[in-house]
Structure formats: C-alpha cells, structure tokens
Amino acid sequence: xxxxxxxxxxxxxxxGLLLGDDISSRSGGFWQGGPxxxxxxxxxxxxxxxxEVLKLCQQQQQTxxxxxxxxxxxxxxxxxxxxxxxxxxRMTAIEAIDTANRTATVQAGVILEQLQQxxxxxxxxxxxxxxxxxxxxxxxxxxxxxxxxxxxxxxxMREQVLGLEAVLMDGTIISSMTPYLKNNTGYDxxxxxxxxxxTLGIITRAVLRLRPQPLSSQTALVATDDFTQVSQLxxxxxQQFNGGLSAYEVxxxxxxxxxxxxxxxxxxxxxxxxxxxxxxxxxxxxPASDAQHFEKILGEAFEAELIVDAVIAKSDAERIALWExxxxxxxxxxxxxxxxxxxxxxxxxxxxxxxxxxxxKQLEQAFQHYExxxxxxxADGNLHLCxxxxxxQRKSEVENIVYQEIAKLQGSISAEHGIGxxxxxxxxxxxxxxxxxxxxxxxxxxxxxxxxxxxKTLPAQK
Amino acid sequence: xxxxxxxxxxxxxxxGLLLGDDISSRSGGFWQGGPxxxxxxxxxxxxxxxxEVLKLCQQQQQTxxxxxxxxxxxxxxxxxxxxxxxxxxRMTAIEAIDTANRTATVQAGVILEQLQQxxxxxxxxxxxxxxxxxxxxxxxxxxxxxxxxxxxxxxxMREQVLGLEAVLMDGTIISSMTPYLKNNTGYDxxxxxxxxxxTLGIITRAVLRLRPQPLSSQTALVATDDFTQVSQLxxxxxQQFNGGLSAYEVxxxxxxxxxxxxxxxxxxxxxxxxxxxxxxxxxxxxPASDAQHFEKILGEAFEAELIVDAVIAKSDAERIALWExxxxxxxxxxxxxxxxxxxxxxxxxxxxxxxxxxxxKQLEQAFQHYExxxxxxxADGNLHLCxxxxxxQRKSEVENIVYQEIAKLQGSISAEHGIGxxxxxxxxxxxxxxxxxxxxxxxxxxxxxxxxxxxKTLPAQK
Numbered sequence: 001x002x003x004x005x006x007x008x009x010x011x012x013x014x015x016g017l018l019l020g021d022d023i024s025s026r027s028g029g030f031w032q033g034g035p036x037x038x039x040x041x042x043x044x045x046x047x048x049x050x051x052e053v054l055k056l057c058q059q060q061q062q063t064x065x066x067x068x069x070x071x072x073x074x075x076x077x078x079x080x081x082x083x084x085x086x087x088x089x090r091m092t093a094i095e096a097i098d099t100a101n102r103t104a105t106v107q108a109g110v111i112l113e114q115l116q117q118x119x120x121x122x123x124x125x126x127x128x129x130x131x132x133x134x135x136x137x138x139x140x141x142x143x144x145x146x147x148x149x150x151x152x153x154x155x156x157m158r159e160q161v162l163g164l165e166a167v168l169m170d171g172t173i174i175s176s177m178t179p180y181l182k183n184n185t186g187y188d189x190x191x192x193x194x195x196x197x198x199t200l201g202i203i204t205r206a207v208l209r210l211r212p213q214p215l216s217s218q219t220a221l222v223a224t225d226d227f228t229q230v231s232q233l234x235x236x237x238x239q240q241f242n243g244g245l246s247a248y249e250v251x252x253x254x255x256x257x258x259x260x261x262x263x264x265x266x267x268x269x270x271x272x273x274x275x276x277x278x279x280x281x282x283x284x285x286x287p288a289s290d291a292q293h294f295e296k297i298l299g300e301a302f303e304a305e306l307i308v309d310a311v312i313a314k315s316d317a318e319r320i321a322l323w324e325x326x327x328x329x330x331x332x333x334x335x336x337x338x339x340x341x342x343x344x345x346x347x348x349x350x351x352x353x354x355x356x357x358x359x360x361k362q363l364e365q366a367f368q369h370y371e372x373x374x375x376x377x378x379a380d381g382n383l384h385l386c387x388x389x390x391x392x393q394r395k396s397e398v399e400n401i402v403y404q405e406i407a408k409l410q411g412s413i414s415a416e417h418g419i420g421x422x423x424x425x426x427x428x429x430x431x432x433x434x435x436x437x438x439x440x441x442x443x444x445x446x447x448x449x450x451x452x453x454x455x456k457t458l459p460a461q462k
Numbered sequence: 463x464x465x466x467x468x469x470x471x472x473x474x475x476x477x478g479l480l481l482g483d484d485i486s487s488r489s490g491g492f493w494q495g496g497p498x499x500x501x502x503x504x505x506x507x508x509x510x511x512x513x514e515v516l517k518l519c520q521q522q523q524q525t526x527x528x529x530x531x532x533x534x535x536x537x538x539x540x541x542x543x544x545x546x547x548x549x550x551x552r553m554t555a556i557e558a559i560d561t562a563n564r565t566a567t568v569q570a571g572v573i574l575e576q577l578q579q580x581x582x583x584x585x586x587x588x589x590x591x592x593x594x595x596x597x598x599x600x601x602x603x604x605x606x607x608x609x610x611x612x613x614x615x616x617x618x619m620r621e622q623v624l625g626l627e628a629v630l631m632d633g634t635i636i637s638s639m640t641p642y643l644k645n646n647t648g649y650d651x652x653x654x655x656x657x658x659x660x661t662l663g664i665i666t667r668a669v670l671r672l673r674p675q676p677l678s679s680q681t682a683l684v685a686t687d688d689f690t691q692v693s694q695l696x697x698x699x700x701q702q703f704n705g706g707l708s709a710y711e712v713x714x715x716x717x718x719x720x721x722x723x724x725x726x727x728x729x730x731x732x733x734x735x736x737x738x739x740x741x742x743x744x745x746x747x748x749p750a751s752d753a754q755h756f757e758k759i760l761g762e763a764f765e766a767e768l769i770v771d772a773v774i775a776k777s778d779a780e781r782i783a784l785w786e787x788x789x790x791x792x793x794x795x796x797x798x799x800x801x802x803x804x805x806x807x808x809x810x811x812x813x814x815x816x817x818x819x820x821x822x823k824q825l826e827q828a829f830q831h832y833e834x835x836x837x838x839x840x841a842d843g844n845l846h847l848c849x850x851x852x853x854x855q856r857k858s859e860v861e862n863i864v865y866q867e868i869a870k871l872q873g874s875i876s877a878e879h880g881i882g883x884x885x886x887x888x889x890x891x892x893x894x895x896x897x898x899x900x901x902x903x904x905x906x907x908x909x910x911x912x913x914x915x916x917x918k919t920l921p922a923q924k
C-alpha cells in the first residue's frame with residue numbers, strides 16, 4: 001500500500017495525490033451521502049499520467065474508479081475504501097476550437113458550461129444541454145452517453161463525438177482523435193468507451209462536433225385531449241419545422257396540475273384540466289419571419305384539431321416561465337415532503353398510454369394511496385415517472401412494478417441516466433441473458449481482471 | 463463436406479441452398495471479376511436459420527462470408543472456394559412501418575430503394591442515399607456503415623439504427639430491437655456490428671429511424687476563388703439554413719473542367735476557370751417562400767464576397783443537370799480510356815489545400831504525366847481523389863503516395879467505403895498499432911476461431 005501510494009506520487013506529483021482528510025472532506029455523492037471513500041485520489045494532468053497510473057494499478061491488481069463531475073443519477077462514480085479514485089479535475093484544457101472544421105478538442109475534465117461558452121464565443125454551439133451543465137464534465141458525459149433536452153434535434157452525446165482518446169487498464173493509450181464525420185477504417189473503437197461508464201477504459205480527450213448557433217427560437221405550451229393528438233402533432237411539427245423542432249416535452253395532466261397548482265410558484269398559463277401538455281421549441285433560420293411562421297403552423301394544428309389550446313411565449317421571461325413548469329422538482333417536495341421514486345424509461349411512443357394504464361392498475365392494487373406523475377422527452381421515447389406511495393418506504397416494490405411493465409413492452413429501464421450501481425441488478429428487465437453475456441465477453445477481453453469501475457453497469461455473473 | 467452440405471440443406475431447405483453451377487453462374491464482383499466462388503451458398507429466411515447455420519459452421523470450423531447486395535467498393539463481400547457464403551437475399555421483409563414512432567422494422571436483405579419507397583408511402587423518409595440504392599441491402603449498409611450524399615444533415619447509417627439483431631458465430635442471437643432514440647442500458651452492443659463488415663456477427667434485422675419528408679428543396683452551383691471562401695461559406699450557409707443544408711459537394715477546378723468540357727455530355731452552367739465549385743442543396747420548410755429565402759442568402763454570400771458566381775436550379779431538370787456534373791464518372795473514361803485510380807479519404811477541412819498541394823508535388827516527382835481530379839462531400843471532411851498516370855500500371859505507387867500524405871495529416875484512408883479486402887494492408891496509415899491490437903482483441907473475443915469473413919477489415923497479425 002505505502003509502496004503503491006509513493007509510486008502514484010511519483011507519477012502525478014504532490015498536487016496530483018490526495019489522501020486521508022483531503023478525500024473524506026469530499027462528499028460521497030448525492031445518493032450515497034457521507035464522506036467520499038478511497039485508498040487514494042489521483043488527479044493526473046495528462047493522458048500519459050493516466051496511462052502510467054493504470055499500468056501501475058494493473059500490476060498491483062488495484063481497482064480504479066474514474067470520477068468527473070460526480071453528477072451521475074445512478075451512482076456510476078461511487079467508490080469504496082479499497083478503490084483508487086482517478087479524478088479528471090485537473091484535465092480541463094479546451095485545446096482548440098477549430099472554426100473551419102467546426103470542432104472542439106478538449107480534455108475529459110472540461111465542464112460542459114465552459115465548452116458551451118467557448119463555442120459561443122466563436123459563433124458556434126455545443127448543443128447537448130441539461131441541468132448539471134455547471135458541474136458535469138465532458139468525459140463523464142461521454143462515459144455515460146448523456147442525453148438531455150435537445151436529443152430530438154442533435155442526438156445524444158455519442159453523436160457529438162468525432163474522435164476520442166482513452167486509456168485501457170494495462171496502460172495502453174488508444175488515440176483515435178479524428179476530427180471528421182466519416183471514418184470507416186475498421187472497428188469504430190470510440191463506440192466501446194462511450195456509454196460504458198468507465199468500465200472498459202478511461203476517456204482522456206475528445207474531438208467534438210460543434211454546430212451553428214440557432215438564429216431564432218420560438219417556444220409554446222400547447223394542450224391536447226388525447227394521446228393520438230400528441231403523437232400526430234409530433235409528426236406534423238417535425239415535418240413543418242424541418243428538423244428545427246428542438247424540444248417536444250410532454251406533461252401528463254397530474255404533473256402539470258401539481259406544478260401549476262397551490263403548492264407551486266408557477267403561474268398556470270392555461271387551465272389544468274386538459275389531458276396532455278406539450279412544451280415545444282422551434283429553432284428557426286429567419287428571425288424576421290420565424291415568429292409569424294411558428295404561429296401559423298400552430299394555428300393550422302389547431303384547425304386540424306391536433307391541439308385544443310396554446311400559449312406562445314412572447315418574451316424570454318415567458319419562455320423561462322414555461323420551462324420552469326416542466327423542470328420544477330421542488331413542488332413535489334413541498335407537497336409530499338420528499339423527493340419521489342423516480343424512473344427514466346424509454347419505449348415506443350405508441351405504447352405509452354398502455355404503460356401508464358397498466359402502472360395505474362398495478363399501483364392501485366399494491367398501495368392504498370399513491371400518485372403517478374408523468375412527463376418526459378416524448379419525441380425520444382423517453383418518459384420520466386415520479387411515484388409517491390404512503391410512507392415512501394417501499395421503493396423496491398415500486399421498482400418491480402415499473403420495471404416489469406416496462407419489460408412487457410420491450411422498453412428500456414434507463415433511457416439516459418445509465419445503469420451504474422443503482423440499476424445493475426435490474427438490467428435483465430431490458431437486456432436478454434445473451435446480451436448481458438456478450439457485454440461480459442467484451443468486458444473480460446478489455447479488462448480481464450475486472451479492475452475498472454468494478455461492480456458497475458454489468459450485473460454480477462452467476 | 464457432404465455431411466456439412468446435407469446438414470445445411472436440413473436447415474434452409476432445397477430452395478435455401480445453392481451449389482455448383484448455381485454459384486459459378488453468379489459474378490464474383492465488380493473488382494474481382496470471374497465467377498463467384500464458394501463451397502455452398504445458403505439463403506436463410508429467418509434469424510433462427512442464420513443461427514443454426516452459424517452454429518453448425520462453428521462446430522465444423524467452417525468459414526462464412528456474408529453477402530448482401532455485393533456493391534462493396536473494397537471487396538468486403540469477397541469469397542473463395544473454401545467459404546460458405548450466407549446471402550440475405552431471401553430476408554427481404556419490411557416487417558413494419560410505425561408512423562406514430564416513425565420507425566421501420568426490416569430484415570437485413572431489404573433493398574435500400576424499397577425501404578425508401580415504403581417510407582415515402584407513409585409520408586416519411588429514410589434519408590441515407592447513394593448510387594447503389596437499387597441493389598444495396600440495409601444489412602450491408604449497416605455492416606459497412608454506409609454514408610452517401612446526405613450525411614451532413616442526417617448522419618451515416620450508424621445514426622439511423624435504433625435497434626439491431628445479429629447472430630454470433632456460435633449461433634447466439636443478440637436481439638436488441640429497441641425502437642427508441644435513447645437506451646443507456648449497459649454497453650450499446652449494436653455499435654459492435656455496425657461498420658465491422660461482417661467480421662463480428664451477421665446482422666439479421668433492424669429498427670431504423672425514419673424522418674419527415676422535406677417540404678421543399680433548393681439547389682445551386684456556386685463558384686469561389688479560394689479555399690478559405692469554401693470553408694467560410696459552409697459555416698455561413700449551415701447557420702443560415704439552420705440544419706437544412708443537405709448537400710455541400712465541392713469540385714476542384716480540374717474535375718469541373720473535365721466534366722463540363724469537350725469529352726462530356728454536360729453543358730457548363732458557368733465558366734470553367736474558377737478554382738472551386740460547390741453544389742449545394744437546402745431542404746426547407748416553407749414552400750411558399752423558400753426559393754426567395756435561398757436566393758436572398760446566396761445574394762448575401764455574394765455581397766460578403768464568399769462566392770464569385772452562382773447558378774440556381776429553376777426546375778427539376780436543371781437540378782438533375784447540376785448533379786450530373788458532380789456524379790459523372792463516364793467522362794473520365796471517355797477521356798482517359800479507363801476508370802482512374804480512386805480514393806475515398808477524410809481529413810480536417812482546413813488541411814485539404816495542403817493535402818492537394820503535397821499530392822501534386824509527389825505525383826510530379828513520380829510521374830512524367832499525371833492528372834489529379836478532386837471532388838467530394840467536403841462538409842463531412844470527405845474527398846474523393848481520381849488519379850491518372852500514363853499507362854495506369856502503377857497503382858501501388860499511387861496508393862503509397864496518397865496514403866502517406868493522408869497519414870501525415872492524421873487523415874482517414876477510408877471515409878465511407880470501408881476496408882474490406884482492398885485496404886486492409888493499408889489500415890496502418892490511419893490506425894495505430896494499439897488501435898489495431900484492440901480491434902483484434904475484440905475480434906478474438908467474439909469470433910475466437912476467425913471464421914466470420916476471415917481476411918477482411920483487420921490486417922494480418924504479425
């Protein structure tokens with residue numbers, strides 16, 4: 001142990017190594033609580049240092065957990081006292097913004113918001129965005145294939161990565177830092193590292209695709225009576241807006257009623273008795289006429305009976321107020337006195353009404369009192385479910401109900417949050433034994449001693 | 463051998479098995495010429511049959527080459543007399559077009575054009591498109607991660623695949639037929655099969671993303687004096703057209719001059735003495751005003767001195783005529799009496815002028831007479847190079863020159879065509895020993911006896 005620590009210090013220097021109180025004074029994370037635990041926390045500054053750390057740990061059969069911004073909702077960054085934690089917090093260089101090629105070359109520890117700002121200064125945009133933008137890292141976003149609010153238009157994190165550099169557990173550097181959209185030279189190795197939650201290698205750098213800044217943005221909240229309208233409206237708007245539809249967030253009635261009701265700070269922009277509410281956003285290319293075009297298309301949707309009510313944001317303040325209804329997680333806490341059991345699932349859009357109907361049936365049978373609040377990135381097939389049951393002590397029962405109904409509809413138990421520690425024993429609801437066996441085949445080929453983020457993502461083998 | 467054949471017949475039936483003349487009456491392919499060679503050609507109809515065929519072949523250590531439409535430009539479908547060929551030609555079902563979810567569920571043998579038509583009938587679009595649309599299969603397109611003309615807007619084949627089913631060499635069926643955009647449940651196994659040219663498994667089915675049909679389309683040919691304009695114009699138009707820019711095809715002067723000159727059937731829409739020509743297309747959302755908007759934006763580009771000449775297509779016939787200049791491969795044959803040495807490379811856009819300059823230097827040194835014609839999907843970083851040298855007998859010298867210059871600029875020796883048999887011994891120009899070693903690690907984990915499409919994609923191990 002002393003030997004390992006001193007060798008780690010030789011690689012990363014005094015400033016690169018934290019021990020004892022410097023570790024335990026950090027938080028163990030939102031879900032786990034308590035102090036961070038680790039044998040040592042190393043903070044390399046270069047890919048070469050990461051490689052030397054991993055090579056050393058491999059020699060000593062030492063497990064390693066990588067940490068970025070530690071904003072995972074499934075504890076994929078969780079560590080225990082026998083792990084070395086490798087943090088990318090000193091790998092924060094934005095190495096280049098190439099305006100001709102429209103790419104950014106970054107180290108893994110760059111914070112999302114910093115990249116967004118750097119792109120913006122060059123009249124470009126990095127379009128992946130979500131609430132944790134001020135603390136999540138680009139490396140963590142790649143390792144977890146992060147999603148968020150603009151997937152409909154721009155895709156997940158995976159679609160933004162042109163090139164990537166990662167280090168294998170034996171210290172081998174896999175450098176595939178190619179800055180172009182097309183590269184069919186053998187296996188696309190970067191895909192192995194994206195979304196594998198640090199279990200196959202540690203991502204150290206990347207070349208990311210940047211996009212033009214949108215020229216104008218239009219936002220509206222619309223209501224519909226039935227789900228067929230919700231689904232038809234999506235198809236209609238996506239065609240009319242020609243790929244410019246950048247958000248299609250749906251709230252079921254209970255969710256909207258709660259977040260605009262007596263417990264909330266939000267003013268209701270329309271009555272709370274419609275069945276579905278859609279928050280939609282269109283990024284246009286013609287500032288002079290986009291607002292008019294937007295209004296015209298929504299008017300036609302109204303005449304075609306695809307919507308029954310609509311409110312268009314006329315200012316930035318109104319736009320923000322509409323989004324606050326959708327993003328509000330405080331009102332549920334005010335009403336119920338706690339955060340609810342939450343789920344992040346995917347399924348075919350047409351199956352969504354059936355899922356919700358079945359969940360109500362099951363929850364009714366299992367609990368005397370319950371609430372089911374539904375909202376989500378509907379266009380991506382992604383719903384978030386919030387469930388309250390009296391006492392809030394029966395989490396695993398609720399999980400079983402949700403995951404079993406999801407499994408019946410060939411849905412996904414994790415749309416965008418990942419598996420991590422939290423969901424690994426539920427993975428079988430979405431993945432077959434053959435799929436899980438193949439995941440283990442890949443894991444064993446790339447990390448034969450199971451030293452990289454052990455116990456995450458893949459369920460224990462029987 | 464007789465035993466193997468009869469067991470194969472038991473699995474796929476009489477109609478599913480071809481032998482002898484029924485094999486040799488087929489072509490061995492565009493590049494190889496001669497008759498197709500194989501021990502037997504099996505034509506399964508279901509995933510289950512594919513699984514049984516592979517399990518049997520694994521037991522007998524029998525190599526298997528998968529064939530779709532056989533349109534590979536790098537001979538990834540090449541077979542020899544000791545292979546079993548597995549053809550997907552009887553797996554042609556479009557199982558479902560889901561208009562609510564905007565997905566298509568297909569078997570691997572579906573022809574691209576058929577899928578495009580089926581989507582179109584439902585007012586939807588499958589946007590990947592290229593010349594071989596009438597014969598290439600969806601399975602082959604996935605196995606090779608096909609590209610084409612609309613990658614700038616819609617991405618490569620990889621970005622269209624939501625779910626996928628494949629069979630491993632031991633007969634295990636990996637069914638990940640999920641129909642939604644977001645699914646972070648462990649490793650994204652479909653990425654292993656996409657682009658691996660049938661060396662890791664055989665793709666049998668898929669769920670593909672469909673898009674709205676564009677409402678209007680505008681096409682123009684513009685000219686610029688220098689390369690900085692080409693690159694700045696791309697950034698400008700991509701912003702103004704808000705993701706609606708669907709083609710940005712650039713032709714260097716020599717290429718344009720040839721294809722509109724005395725040997726060609728194309729009428730020159732503008733003089734042939736500009737340095738660069740850009741064929742660009744914008745898919746808009748406002749048929750009433752898109753033409754006017756398009757003209758206005760090009761006018762502004764002219765005033766900003768980003769372009770020096772422009773011709774806008776005013777009819778479908780004019781649009782087709784512009785594309786024929788870009789797509790014309792016959793004129794080079796008329797002039798030079800043969801097809802030229804062709805290359806499909808990627809590199810950072812800003813490096814392109816340097817590449818072309820270096821190639822001219824090298825070719826000048828090596829050959830008394832040569833021609834270098836350049837065009838390509840510039841926005842994707844993808845150039846196609848056509849090189850003529852007197853005699854056309856020194857292919858490998860030309861290859862060495864091109865690949866060495868590409869390697870110096872960290873370019874890709876295959877942007878969209880793949881590696882196959884043709885380029886595998888050149889892979890080292892674009893991929894490091896560490897990357898190639900990791901490819902072999904994955905290959906050995908998934909196909910330990912190297913039975914699936916052996917000799918393709920990966921260079922021989924030393």
